[in-house]
Amino acid sequence: MSHEPSERCDIAVVGGGILGLAVARELALRNPAASICVLEREPRLASHQTGHNSGVIHAGVYYTPGSLKAQLCVEGARAMYEFCEQHGIPHERCGKVIIATGDSELGRLDELERRGRANGVAGLRRIDAGGIRELEPHARGVAGLYSPATGIADFGAVALALADELQQAGGTIATGCEVLGVAAAGRSLRLSHSRGTTEAGHAVFCAGAWADRLAVAAGAGPDPRIVPFRGAYLRLAPARRDLVRSLIYPVPDPSLPFLGVHLTRHIDGEVLVGPTALMVAARDAYALRTVRRRDLAQTLAWPGTWRMLAHWWRTGVTELRHAALRSSFVRAAARYVPELEPQDVEPSFAGIRAQALGRDGRLVDDFVFSHTERALHVRNAPSPAATSSLAIARYVADEAQRAFGETVRHV
Ligand SMILES: Cc1cc2nc3c(=O)[nH]c(=O)nc-3n(C[C@H](O)[C@H](O)[C@H](O)COP(=O)(O)OP(=O)(O)OC[C@H]3O[C@@H](n4cnc5c(N)ncnc54)[C@H](O)[C@@H]3O)c2cc1C
Numbered sequence: 001m002s003h004e005p006s007e008r009c010d011i012a013v014v015g016g017g018i019l020g021l022a023v024a025r026e027l028a029l030r031n032p033a034a035s036i037c038v039l040e041r042e043p044r045l046a047s048h049q050t051g052h053n054s055g056v057i058h059a060g061v062y063y064t065p066g067s068l069k070a071q072l073c074v075e076g077a078r079a080m081y082e083f084c085e086q087h088g089i090p091h092e093r094c095g096k097v098i099i100a101t102g103d104s105e106l107g108r109l110d111e112l113e114r115r116g117r118a119n120g121v122a123g124l125r126r127i128d129a130g131g132i133r134e135l136e137p138h139a140r141g142v143a144g145l146y147s148p149a150t151g152i153a154d155f156g157a158v159a160l161a162l163a164d165e166l167q168q169a170g171g172t173i174a175t176g177c178e179v180l181g182v183a184a185a186g187r188s189l190r191l192s193h194s195r196g197t198t199e200a201g202h203a204v205f206c207a208g209a210w211a212d213r214l215a216v217a218a219g220a221g222p223d224p225r226i227v228p229f230r231g232a233y234l235r236l237a238p239a240r241r242d243l244v245r246s247l248i249y250p251v252p253d254p255s256l257p258f259l260g261v262h263l264t265r266h267i268d269g270e271v272l273v274g275p276t277a278l279m280v281a282a283r284d285a286y287a288l289r290t291v292r293r294r295d296l297a298q299t300l301a302w303p304g305t306w307r308m309l310a311h312w313w314r315t316g317v318t319e320l321r322h323a324a325l326r327s328s329f330v331r332a333a334a335r336y337v338p339e340l341e342p343q344d345v346e347p348s349f350a351g352i353r354a355q356a357l358g359r360d361g362r363l364v365d366d367f368v369f370s371h372t373e374r375a376l377h378v379r380n381a382p383s384p385a386a387t388s389s390l391a392i393a394r395y396v397a398d399e400a401q402r403a404f405g406e407t408v409r410h411v
Helices: 018-030 068-087 103-118 129-135 155-168 208-217 238-243 293-301 303-324 326-334 389-410
Strands: 008-014 036-039 096-100 125-128 143-147 151-153 172-174 179-185 188-193 196-205 225-236 247-250 262-265 271-274 345-357 368-372 375-380
Touching: 008 018, 008 188, 018 036, 018 155, 018 196, 018 389, 036 155, 036 196, 068 151, 068 155, 068 389, 096 103, 096 129, 103 143, 125 129, 129 143, 151 155, 155 172, 179 208, 196 208, 196 389, 208 225, 208 345, 208 375, 225 238, 225 293, 225 303, 225 326, 271 326, 271 345, 303 326, 303 345, 345 375, 368 389, 375 389
Parallel strands: 008 036, 008 196, 036 172, 096 247, 196 375
Antiparallel strands: 096 143, 125 143, 179 188, 188 196, 225 271, 225 345, 247 262, 262 271, 368 375
16 A cells, blocks of 8 residues: 655655565664655556565575675575564475586586585585486486475565555555655755655655665765666476476676576476576666666766676677577576476566675675765665565664664664
């Protein structure tokens, strides 16, 4: 249900994706006397990354031990399973295999195993070629890593359940309300938006693909910039869904924040193949032809873009090939499911990753949070941020208590 945007509130949360809603709910539960409003630019909640992803509850295998991703993913996966159980949201702890297709990938598989164990991922197990076939009869590889704690859920449904709880706790949600400007107004912030203005004691920005723009509007520096990467999926034709029992992943390139083309069973029974990772010309380029002049200009004017392209152009060409040629895309997945043929797949949806890119050309791997006067900003929350959302919400609420302490207590 959409409310009128509040003219005044104690804390405004900008963004009605899974993070904004989880943060707003956490703040509302911790501060029952505070007035909390969510402002979302689209007519519907969860319209962007939250509603367009692989739907995987990651267990925490990949991430550098000690990083925010490692800590918040492991904690967040536990919280996500619990939340889904408590709220009757369909989910399944179906397990996943990461497959090395040749000896050259074994060193990287060792490193993933080391990371997973250091991160405390439960039940992680090394398997051989026979073990892969036992778990996934149509998959092939020389060795694998099995993570029984990995699962699937519908993150869009989680977001809507979070919105319900927020509203039950007294919070409000205004959709169709795009925040356009942020200005200091005495002891508060004035958020100007497409439905008027909201004066908020404090604000938390969880704006996904638009995070950098709002942070800069609130007085933060431009680094890192968000660059949109489109992730397109294919899906297996219903008659070929038996090629995949649960989740099959390749060994990823450790220097890229993307996990490679994988095969994932969804909670509705569909099996997705993807996603690609193609830099695009709009932050909402769900259709490849969508070009937004402002988005494109900001991507091209960013020195990091050119540094990244100089380093990763070969990967870029491969991704372009995957995007243009179904056969090339399918071939990437057929490395570990050899029976897969181009006629076994159909086109499916695409999602746009909000990926932070440093001025130095580095694709920022870890989650990034920052402050400006009276505001907190989520500046980089790519995968596994949906898995981690409840843990991120606790982390951000702790930060809010430190940064907004007096107001959070007195409201
Ligand atoms: C292809 C793909 C696959 C993925 N797979 C997985 C996975 O399997 N597991 C996993 O854990 N994670 C996965 N992720 C990552 C995950 O989806 C995101 O990390 C997560 O959804 C981020 O949530 P969010 O709320 O920050 O972003 P979003 O869902 O993008 O929400 C941001 C919201 O802010 C709103 N907004 C922006 N600007 C404004 C403004 N000016 N005013 C008001 N509102 C504004 C937007 O409309 C949007 O609703 C994947 C992502 C993609 C794209």
